Amino acid sequence: MTKWTAQDIGDQQGRTFVVTGANSGLGEVAARALGAAGAHVVLACRNVDKGRAVASAIGSNAEVRKLDLADLASVREFATGIDSLDVLVNNAGVMAVPLRRTADGFEMQIGTNHLGHFALTGLLIDKIADRVATMSSGLHQLGTIDLNDLNFEHRKYGRWPAYGQSKLANLLFTYELQRRLSAAGSPVKAVAAHPGYAATNLQGHTESVMDTVMGFANRVVAQSAEMGTLPMLYAATASGVVGGAYYGPDGFMEQRGHPKRVGSNAKSRDEEVAASLWDASEELTGVTYDFSRW
Numbered sequence: 001m002t003k004w005t006a007q008d009i010g011d012q013q014g015r016t017f018v019v020t021g022a023n024s025g026l027g028e029v030a031a032r033a034l035g036a037a038g039a040h041v042v043l044a045c046r047n048v049d050k051g052r053a054v055a056s057a058i059g060s061n062a063e064v065r066k067l068d069l070a071d072l073a074s075v076r077e078f079a080t081g082i083d084s085l086d087v088l089v090n091n092a093g094v095m096a097v098p099l100r101r102t103a104d105g106f107e108m109q110i111g112t113n114h115l116g117h118f119a120l121t122g123l124l125i126d127k128i129a130d131r132v133a134t135m136s137s138g139l140h141q142l143g144t145i146d147l148n149d150l151n152f153e154h155r156k157y158g159r160w161p162a163y164g165q166s167k168l169a170n171l172l173f174t175y176e177l178q179r180r181l182s183a184a185g186s187p188v189k190a191v192a193a194h195p196g197y198a199a200t201n202l203q204g205h206t207e208s209v210m211d212t213v214m215g216f217a218n219r220v221v222a223q224s225a226e227m228g229t230l231p232m233l234y235a236a237t238a239s240g241v242v243g244g245a246y247y248g249p250d251g252f253m254e255q256r257g258h259p260k261r262v263g264s265n266a267k268s269r270d271e272e273v274a275a276s277l278w279d280a281s282e283e284l285t286g287v288t289y290d291f292s293r294w
Contacts, residue, residue, distance in 0.1 A: 003258045005230065009237050012039035016085045017236065018124070019043060020067060020117070021092025023050035026135070026195055029229040030089060030236070031055075035062050037237075042085070044078060044092075046070075067092075069116025071103035072285060079123035087236050088124055090117040090134040093166075096159040099152065106284065107151040109159075113166035115285055118173060122287040131189040132177065133236040136170040136246070138194055138254055141265055143168030147276050150284075169277060171246065171268035176278050178244035179271075184291035189243035193235040196249035196256050198228020223249075223256040234259035 017034050021027035022043035035041045035058035044067035045051035051064035065081060068074035069092055093113045102111035121132055142164025149155050152162060170192060177190040199222040222228075231247040241247075246264050251257030267273070282288050 004234055004238070005258070006033045006036075006226070006233060009033060009037040009233060010239070012037040012237065014038075015087070015130075016040045016042065017087045017089060018082065018085050019089040019091055020069065020120070021045065023047050023054055023064075026198065026225055026229045026232065027089075027091040028054050029225050030091060030233055031062065032058055033229065033233055034237075035059060042082070046092075067120075068103075069112045069120065070106075070108065072116075072119055073103070075116055075119045076123060079120060082124060082127060084127050084129065085124065086128070086130040088121060088128055088132045089232065089236050090121065090132065090170075091232065092117075093135065096163050098159065099157040104284075105151070107157070107162060109162045109166040110150055110169060113163075114169035114173065115281060117170070118281045119285040119287040121177070122282075122285070122289045125188075125289055125291070126293050128188055131191060131236065131241070131243075132174075133232060134170050134174050134190070134192050135232055136174070136192045136194050136264075137163075137167040138196070138248070139164050140167040140171055140194075140268060144267065145169060145172065145273055145277055147273070147280055150280060168268055171264050172270070172274040172277050173281070174246075175244055175269065176271070176274040179274075180289070180291060181294075182243070184294045186291065186294040189241065191235040191241055191243065192246045193231040193259075194246070194248045194254070194262070195228035195231060196251070196254055197222045198225050199223070227256065227258075231259040 022031040023045040043051045055062035067078040100108040174192040248262040249257035250260040
């Protein structure tokens, strides 16, 4: 693969992208790049004031709509307002936060990063024309799916294992979604990406000494948010993207560089766990996918 950059995004005029968490960080960079390529971009944001500032900078082809992935009522309300779209970019997320619960009682990281996006995708699936691109992380390697206690109601909470579980869930979801789309005869593709180590505000909300440590690393080690966004932009727009594939940086240990297809661990490829996680996610969110349009 050549050194793909945002300048290689094709003309996106006439296409609609929904980008979650587009008010800051990688989501903001992605929204700006898509808007510059001519796409109509829906910035799905919890903080609509910040979202409006980003949309204003993009121009008339951007709009902001309220979405709180930690509240299923908000997810349902948002989905009702979307008539059609080409690409859903599941970008928003929280990382290594203290133990908190969503509005529906889910542990915050699995609730926001996985269950919120699972519900959103399911509610929009019959409106999506092209693909679903979901942001995972190299730290999926830290995760284990505990189907008996996804929400840390009984086991001891660890912020990093919880983050790893949520990012592993993103991959299991992507691969299982692709299998189900393919079985239904759908042309829609499900793909995933990770940013490597990119400097964003994601690292500043752990409410621990790690905020200081990662803030220093952001300045010294991390690549820019613009570079970190490239794998997701590639996954969301490139014509050569393969359904069920995972994209990340091509540099040392996938920490930085230009997008390429990458691998993921054996846990992320466990089809039995993926199917069980899907069933659990439908039960927890109350969202059942309908593939009958194909």
